[in-house]
Amino acid sequence: MNRTARGADLSTPFEPTPDVVDLGARRPDAASLLRLWAVLLLVLPAKLVLAPLGSAGSPAQVLGMAGAFWWAASHFLARLPQVRLRRPVQLAMGVFWFATLVSYIVAVTRPIEGVELSAADRGMLVVLSWAGILLVAGDGITTRERLDDVLRVVVAGTAVGALVGLLQFTTGTAFVDRIVIPGLTQNSAVTGVFARNGFSRAAGTSTHPIEFGVLLTMVLPLALHLALNDRRRGPVRRWFPVVAIGAAIPVTLSRSAILGLALVLVVVLPTWPKERRRWAYVALVAGFGAVYVAVPGLLGTMTRLFTGISSDNSALSRVDSYGIALQYVGLDPLFGRGFGTFLPRYHILDNQYLGTVVETGLVGLATFLALLVTAAVVAVRMGRRLPAVADRSLAVSLVAGLASAAAAAATFDALGFPQVAGCLFLFLGLVAALSRLTTQAGARRDPTAVAAAPTPGAGDLPGPLPAGRT
Structure with missing residues (x-):
């Protein structure tokens, strides 16, 4: 059955709808790849990798690289579309990729140690994987229903990690260090339980409690969205991930997680009806009360993470990072020393923006910020205008x-x-996918919008190519 302008049917090879870059003719489709990728990323311990590829060789990252090649092949082989939509997020990703490529060229053309060169190679593979996930999501998800299928797996996978984290906190045992999968090896020692102020800090399947906490706060709003809107499932299946994720955030004992949670609430709560907000406040108070009763002293420890920050070694180290970063930036302010080449043995900056400007220069930092801002603007506009x-x-x-x-x-x-990095680029791709799918739906309701849309020339490809091909 041939695909029509309405459909998401993937039965005909390389015959995309006017607005979709075909990512393959038959099932499995782009959503299937993303769902498998989410399971590999969120359920498998993050430190299990394919040994020859090192830190770039986790199964999820390898699948992301395959997705990039799949997207590129489908993009070039697809039949020319009738309508071309604006794809600002994909374009911003292309510009960011190009900036990292320039930084890589700078790295390999300067005197460089072998260990840094290997790190630069791995860095470009990782960026390729991120781009693959973003582009497969942004250009390949064919229907709103398939987008929801991806969301369900992301939320469920995070909930599994949350349960592992809660078990780690209560037992003081990592568990993930006992998982052995043929063909995979530990990239470094697996430590699932850390310590802070007499409490175990859970890391779930993540590499560190900070990553675990940030991941939980990133996915929590999606879990809330599905709990409130995914009416095809029962209340237990919808709300259990919310409870699991919310309960696991305190046991990370992470300032980043607490700040992230506060930011999520500031963004989400004002958009809810007044009655729903009241119930949310009740749930928050009940949650804090449950933590106070179930784990005496935990709330006090969480409070001291902020009240004692002036004497906290980790906080002081972050402050010191600014001066160190500025010294390195001065050596090559425009394009940096090469993505991935600022090794932990030099200094742990604990600030991605500082790390980005050191490795990719002011140009790389500007393109990274532009990518985040572009996606945020697109999503904010959708949050205001979608019917x-x-x-x-x-x-x-x-x-x-x-x-x-x-x-x-x-x-x-x-x-x-x-x-965290993988989910960040998935979220960017989901913003692009939602924008495209809702624009398609609007065009179908208003045929004049299709007629007014620009049509590609004879040499154009489906949708604007990113600057620098992935």
Whole structure:
């Protein structure tokens, strides 16, 4: 059955709808790839990798690279479309990729140690994987229903990690260090339980409690969105991930997670009806009360993370990072020393923005910020103008998740942690997908919008190519 302008049918090879870059003719489709990727990223311990690829060789990252090649092949082989939509997020991703490529060229053309060169190679593979996930999501998800299928797996996978984290906190045992998968090896020692002020800090399947906490706050708004809008499932299936994720946030004992949670609430709550907000406040008070009763002393420890910040070694180290970063930036302010080449043995900056400007220069930092801002602007506009309540809710949830990640990037090396970095670029792709799908739906309701849309010339490809091909 041939695909029509309405449909999401994938039965005919390389015959995309006017607005969709075909990512393959038959099932499995783009959503299937993203769902498998989410399971590999969120359920498998983050430190399990394919040994020859090192830190770039996690199964999820390898699948992301495959997605990039799949997108590129389908993009070039697809039949020319009738209508071309604006794709600002994809374009911004292309510009960011190009900036990292320039930084890579700078790295390999200067005197460089072998260990840095290997790190630069791995860095470009990781960026390729991120681009693959963003582009597969942004250009490949064919229907709103398939987008929801991806959301369900992301939320469920995070909930699984949350349960593992809660078990780690209560037992003081990592558990993830006992998982052995043929063909995979531990990239470094798996430590699932850390300590702070006499409490175990859970890391779930993440590499560190900070990553775990930030991941939970990023995905929480999506879990709330599904709980409120996914009426096809029963209340237990909808609300259990919200409870699991919310309960796991305190046991990370992470300032980044607490700040992220506060930011998520600031973004999401004002968009809810007054009655729903009242219930949310009741739930928050009940949650804090449950933590106070179930784990005596935990709330006090969380409070001291902020009241004692002036004497906290980790906080002081972050302050010292600014001076160190400025010294390195002065060596090559425009394009940096090469993406991925500022190794932890030099200094742990604990600030992704500082790390980005050191490795890719002011140009790289500007393109990274432009990517985040572009997606946020697109999502905010959708949250205000889309007619469907569920679509507006999803747009706001994506804004909240991106805001949490953007804030956390100032407190730790976010792109150096696979789960947070992977979900960040997935969220960027989901913003692009929601924008495209809702624009398509609007065009079908208003045929004059299709007639007025620009048509590509004879040499054009489906949709604008990113600057620098992925």
